[in-house]
Structures are given as structure tokens and as C-alpha cells.
Amino acid sequence: MSIEEKVAAVLAPWVHVAKQADVVVLIGVSGGVDSMVLFDVLEHLRHTLVFRLVACHVHHGLRGTEADRDARAVQNFALQRHVEFRMMHVDVLQNRLPGESEEMAARRLRYEALKNVADEYESCILVTAHHANDQVETMLDRILRGTGPSGLRAMREVRPIGRHILVRPLLTLYKNDLIQYARTRNLPFVEDSSNADLRYRRNRIRRELLPYLRTSFNPKVDHALLQLGRIVADEDQYLTGVAREHMLACTRRTHDGTLIAREDLLRLPIALQRRVIKLVLEGIDESVTWQYAEIENLLELVRSEKTRRMMLPHDWMVFTTVDFLHIGRFASRGDSEEFPWNPFPLDWSSFFSFLRFHWQVEAKVVKRPIAYPTSHFEAFFARSREECFIFRPWRVGDRIEPLGMKGSKLVSDLFTEGKVERVLRPYYPLLTLGDEILWVPGLCRSRSHLVDSKTEFVQQIVFRV
Secondary structure, eight states, rough: OOOHHHHHHHHHHHHHHHHSTTTTEEEESSSHHHHHHHHHHHHHHHHIIOOOEEEEEEEEEOHHHHHHHHHHHHHHHHHHHHHHEEEEETTTTTTTTTTOHHHHHHHHHHHHHHHHHHHSSSSSEEEEOHHHHHOOOOOOOOHHOOOHHHHHHHHSEEETTTTTEEEEETSSSSSSHHHHHHHHHHHOOOOOOOGOOTTTTHIIIIIIIIHEEEHTOOOTTHHHHHHHHHHHHHHHHHHHHHHHHHHHEEEEEEETTTEHHHHHHHHHOHHHHHHHHHHHHHHHOOOOOOHHHHHHHHHHHHSSSSEEEEEEEEGEEEESSEEEEEEEEESSSSSSSSSSSSOEEEEESEEEGGGGGGGEEEEEEEOOOOOOSSTOOOOOEETTTTTOOOEEEEOTTTTEEEEESSSSSEEEHHHTTTOOOOTGGGGOOEETTTEEEEEEEETBBOOOOOOTTOOOOOEEEEOOO
């Protein structure tokens, strides 16, 4: 089977699935031999598979004039082939995250740039020129860093990226196959001088480690690693499916995060526990590469008999209650500049949490209570069908009319008396109806909406630590 036939076999089903009036295949082109070969193949296939081809070059702001040369080479080739060309500029040095290598930052920013271009089109398939040698290097890199079965799968031929899919149709082909194709077709390509720089981890794997393994241990080590990857991929796919079924059974989504039922999770074998945790984390933030240590730390929280909490990357927060592990995130501000988190209506029957305060909240409609609570963390309210109770954060100047008192009182004074830390006050939830504050949970209930013999619906709300 020729290279063109192999690429067509991988790509054709996805072009068919995405078939619309104008399916776009967006190829990332560096100018190196791999991407130029794929560019050439796709340029021929666009007429038989019927898609619109767009070439995108990402300029990383590194390597000075050499990088400019690469960009011009790709642009010129696109012009010669009458293919739409897009150039995206990223600044790797300015946008590196703490602890992130230059290589990792460049890769992250490159995919972000490609995804941003893809988002401009209604139906878009991203395509990159990763090949079998890249796959081998990726597997070795992950083994050396420490990985599990999912990591041993290395790169997948097809995977989701945002609302699009990313296809790597060259993964079964070796670099030498691509070089031979380029020579036969007399294709132009550029050499990236940084590929010879041994300061980069990937280059050391390619130029030092792999040659050593081939000469000293196994001349077919590349084939052996790829075979391992295929075996692990099949088994990992099956186990992930099993774990996903258990995840759906033992988790629930709330307005501010995800709850995992501790007892249900702990009934599973440890291998499935890890996978369920990993699936939950990937579901809440696919942009983060979750590490083994983070998954193990969460499992330790689940097993612990004590109520504990921890912070995860990207401002994700985790804490435990008696029954659940809570995972949520806090942005610096909500959609409104007025509030640090977004107000939300209280459903008649609901279950949710305020992660910052480690509060688990249950609301339900009950019969008129015989005895009223002695704790400020539980309250009953008379509520009509038309009334919409709202939880919102505290604002400076908020006042409540306390039950058992005349007049009103500043909520900030309640915070002072209740020793609520100043840093937490802007996030403190208040139950409101219109402009009226009905309840400051844990501190004070208002004298409004009291339950009496004429009350039709009684709303009970309980905060549990």
C-alpha cells in the first residue's frame, strides 16, 4: 500500500463522517520533510476525497531568521499548489508556564494555535505529520518520566481536540519512508537546526538513547516498542470503557463541581479506582495533563477517615465530606464584575456544595416542622410557587433583618462576630429574594418568610460541614 493509500484509508472515514458543504482539513506544516510529504499527499487527495485543504504554519518566535525562512518555505509551497495558507505567531518564551520546558511550551502553544484556526470553521479536521519514529520516541520519553497504560499507548491515530478531531495518518510509517517519498517527488523541505541540539530531551532520546538501545540491546527495539503500544492500546481501551461505566454510577455534577461517592469508588479494584479518578479529572479540565501523584493523592483523600482538602493545578480544589469527594474550581471573578462567583437560583429539591467553605448543601420541600432547628446551618422558609430564591455572594453594605431583633444589621458585622476571615467574605453565600437577604448560613436567619399554619410550601435548607 502506498503512502497516499495509507493516508486516504485513515482520513476518508472522518471526512465522510464530517461531510458538509465545505469540510476543511487543516494541516499543521512546519516545513520539515514529514509535514511537507503529508502536505503533498493531502493536496492530491483533496480532489478525490473532496475537502478544502488549509495549511497552517505556527511561528514560535524562536530561532530568528531560520524560523522566518521556514515560514516562507511553507507559504511558497502553498502558493504553488494553490492551497489556502494561514500563519500563526506564538511567543514561547513569554508564555511558558512555571516548570514548563521550552519544548513543552512550544507544543502546547502550537496546538492552541491550530485549534484556534480550526474554530473558525464549522466542520474541521486537524491533521499532523507524526510518524512511527515519533511514536517510539514518545513512548520512551513517557517510560522514563513514569507512566501508566494510557501513557504507553503514546499518540493515538485519532483523538478529540476541542469540538474537532485530530488525525495522525502517518503513525504506521517510518521516517525513512517519508524521506524516500520526498526524494521521489522532488519535494522541497527545510532542516530545523534545533533538532541537533542535545540540550533538548527529545533530541537526546533520538540521537543518543535509541541508537544505544539498537546496538547494545535490540536492533528491532523500535518495532518492539510499537508492538507493546498496540497491545496496551487495546487493553487500555477496554478498561477505560469499564471505568467509564463505574464513573457514571458513582459521580454526579453540581453547579460548582463534581461529587464522587467515596463508598462506591472504594468498592472497585484499585486499577479501576485510578481510572475513574483520571476520567473525572479529564472531564473537568482536558487542558491539564494529570499526573500519577495527583491521582494517588486524591485516592488517599478518598480512603482517609478525616475531612481533608488539597489544591490541584489550575486552581482546582478538592475536599472530602463523610460521603463524597468534592472537586471544583474557583475563578478570580464570575461572569459579572459585581460578583466573585455567579449567583444561581435555588431549586425546590437540590443537592450542591460551596467548595471554598467545605459545605455540602441539601434543599428539599418538607411538611411543616414540629420543632425548629437550633443550628444556624439549618433553616425553614415559607415559599410560594412564584418565588425564586437566589444564592449570591456577599456585597459590601448588605444588611439583614435578624429574627428576634428590631431593625437591621450589617452582614459585615455578623462576619466580624462570627470570625469569618476577610479573605473569605467576598465568597460567602447569602440566600436572597429580590433585594432582601433571607439567610446568612451559619450566622443569622432573617425574620422574613417564617413558617406558620397558613404556609403552603416549606423549604428546608441544610448546610453540612
